[in-house]
Amino acid sequence: MNVPASMPVDLPRCSFVAPAGRAWPLPSTLLLRQAEKNRSGWLHRWLSHARVEITLFVFTLLTSGALLIAGFYFWHLSHLLAQTAPLLADGHHLTESALETARIGISLFVLIPVIGLFSALTRKLFLLRITCLAQHLYRLVNGDYSTRVNFSDSHDTLLYQRLGLMINQLAETLSEQEAQIHKTVLGLQESRAKAEAAYQAKSEFLANMSHELRTPLHGILSFASFGIKKITTAPPEKLLRYFTQIQESGTRLLELLNDLLDLAKMEAGGMRYHFAAQDLRQIIREVVSSQEAWLEEKRLQIQITDTATVGQIACDGMRIAQVIRNLLHNAIKFSPAEQQIDISLSTGQFPTGRRATDNQHVEALQVTIRDYGLGIPEGEQESIFDKFVQSSKSKSSLGGTGLGLAICQEIIQAHRGKIFAHTGLAQGAAVTFILPVALPELAQGSGASPV
Numbered sequence: 001m002n003v004p005a006s007m008p009v010d011l012p013r014c015s016f017v018a019p020a021g022r023a024w025p026l027p028s029t030l031l032l033r034q035a036e037k038n039r040s041g042w043l044h045r046w047l048s049h050a051r052v053e054i055t056l057f058v059f060t061l062l063t064s065g066a067l068l069i070a071g072f073y074f075w076h077l078s079h080l081l082a083q084t085a086p087l088l089a090d091g092h093h094l095t096e097s098a099l100e101t102a103r104i105g106i107s108l109f110v111l112i113p114v115i116g117l118f119s120a121l122t123r124k125l126f127l128l129r130i131t132c133l134a135q136h137l138y139r140l141v142n143g144d145y146s147t148r149v150n151f152s153d154s155h156d157t158l159l160y161q162r163l164g165l166m167i168n169q170l171a172e173t174l175s176e177q178e179a180q181i182h183k184t185v186l187g188l189q190e191s192r193a194k195a196e197a198a199y200q201a202k203s204e205f206l207a208n209m210s211h212e213l214r215t216p217l218h219g220i221l222s223f224a225s226f227g228i229k230k231i232t233t234a235p236p237e238k239l240l241r242y243f244t245q246i247q248e249s250g251t252r253l254l255e256l257l258n259d260l261l262d263l264a265k266m267e268a269g270g271m272r273y274h275f276a277a278q279d280l281r282q283i284i285r286e287v288v289s290s291q292e293a294w295l296e297e298k299r300l301q302i303q304i305t306d307t308a309t310v311g312q313i314a315c316d317g318m319r320i321a322q323v324i325r326n327l328l329h330n331a332i333k334f335s336p337a338e339q340q341i342d343i344s345l346s347t348g349q350f351p352t353g354r355r356a357t358d359n360q361h362v363e364a365l366q367v368t369i370r371d372y373g374l375g376i377p378e379g380e381q382e383s384i385f386d387k388f389v390q391s392s393k394s395k396s397s398l399g400g401t402g403l404g405l406a407i408c409q410e411i412i413q414a415h416r417g418k419i420f421a422h423t424g425l426a427q428g429a430a431v432t433f434i435l436p437v438a439l440p441e442l443a444q445g446s447g448a449s450p451v
Contacts, residue, residue, distance in 0.1 A: 133163055133164065133167060136148075136149055136164075136167050140170065143178075145171050145174045146171070146175065148171060149165075149168055201386070201387070205403075209260075213256060215249075216252040216253040217249070217253060219248075219249035220246050220250055223243075223245045224246055227239055227242040227246075259403045260403075262403075262407050262410075263387070263406075266387075266406075266407070271410065271414070273319060273414055273415075274316050274318075275315060275316055276314070276315075276316075276317070277312050277314055278312070278314070278317040278320070279311050279312060279313075280311055280312075280315075280365055280367070280435075281311045281345065283317060283320055283321050283324065284304070284343060284345065284367070286321065287321055287328060288302055290325070291325075291328055291329070298332065298335065298337050298338075299337050299338045300335055300339055301340045301341070303340055303341070304343045304344075304345070305342065305345070306344075307344070307346045307347070308347045308365055309347045310363070313365055313435055313437050314436075314438060315415055315435060316415070319411045319414075322408075322411065323411050323412060323433060324367065326404040326405070326407070327431050327433075328341070328343075329404070331369050331370070331371035331373070335371045335373040336373060339372050339373070340372065341369065341370065342368075342369070342370040343368070344367070344368045344370075345365065345367055346366045346368075347366070348363075348364050348365075348366045349361040349362070349363065349364060350362055350363075350418070362436050362437065362438055363438070364434050364435060364437060365435055366433075367433055368430055368431070368432040369430070369431055370429070371428045371429055373429070374429070375425060375427060375429045376421055376429045381420070381421040381422070384405050385405045385406055385408075385409045387403065405431075412435070415436075416436055417434050417435040417436065418433065418434045419431065419433040419434075420432060
């Protein structure tokens with residue numbers, strides 16, 4: 001992943017643009033806007049609601065007064081008709097007609113205010129429903145996607161219920177979109193953090209590599225120059241020391257170049273393996289023997305503990321020797337003088353599948369290399385196997401490229417094995433790798449081929 005020299009600004013300050021061209025602010029910005037609008041608009045909403053309530057109260061008061069006046073008028077008219085009934089005995093039919101007309105008029109006079117009161121009450125309920133829906137919409141506009149319309153009243157109209165359902169569905173959709181945007185933002189932030197870490201690690205690697213390459217080259221050139229100048233005057237012992245230093249510097253330079261070549265192969269997926277039956281005990285002995293000069297220089301002791309019931313294993317002997325050499329090299333480099341390094345070989349079981357539900361196991365060999373030096377800080381037991389990454393305790397003083405353990409992990413994984421660093425040690429560090437005894441099933445296109 002290519003990372004520019006100048007990294008982009010923080011993601012939380014950016015905006016996401018909708019297909020229609022409208023900028024979607026981040027959730028934190030929405031909450032701030034909502035709080036500001038709530039503080040500025042509460043008085044306006046309260047006055048609007050109070051105006052509606054006062055209007056309805058006055059209308060109800062006037063309607064009630066009209067009903068009282070109509071009732072009194074009806075009682076007074078009935079009383080007058082009762083008093084004049086004996087005088088109008090001859091005009092019985094006229095009286096009945098007048099009474100009927102009066103009853104109709106009074107009924108209309110009473111019915112109209114009742115209808116008006118009913119209309120006012122219905123209007124009040126309708127306005128309350130509309131106000132409730134408007135409040136929910138207002139919250140949605142201001143980013144409160146948790147709002148929901150409740151249907152607690154059995155007298156809610158069908159229109160109110162349908163509008164409420166639409167608002168609830170809209171709120172759920174917006175809430176899901178907000179969660180997805182938040183998840184995307186977190187993913188982008190995590191990706192950017194990884195990119196920055198990789199960029200920083202690669203920069204440190206280039207700086208360390210220039211130093212690591214310069215040191216052995218300088219040693220080769222310096223001791224070669226000494227030998228040329230003193231070839232006729234220096235005693236053989238001093239010339240031998242010059243040649244030994246040249247050989248050691250050349251060997252170190254070759255190891256660095258091999259690491260770089262292996263890294264290039266890893267990046268291109270072209271690392272090839274040749275599996276065959278190998279004696280793991282013999283591989284360990286040969287690697288230890290190749291480091292005897294360095295062990296004697298630091299006065300270190302090697303303690304090998306072998307409890308394995310088998311020694312033969314299907315592997316690429318050269319690559320497994322490279323793993324053991326890298327681990328032993330780290331143990332020697334980080335161990336103080338006159339200390340001990342433990343190498344243990346044992347037999348165990350290794351799961352055949354990569355899923356937790358796979359219960360089948362195969363016989364495996366386990367190798368652990370333990371030193372009593374600087375150790376690995378807690379929390380770095382996994383990151384030290386990443387490319388270009390070194391332990392925080394070692395990169396400041398002992399140098400290195402940060403490729404050795406990454407290459408070891410690549411080799412062990414190609415053998416369908418596992419490598420890890422131990423945690424909770426009081427002193428020093430311990431790294432273990434486990435390999436299945438049987439020839440692993442080679443994946444197509446893995447770049448491995450059995451001999």
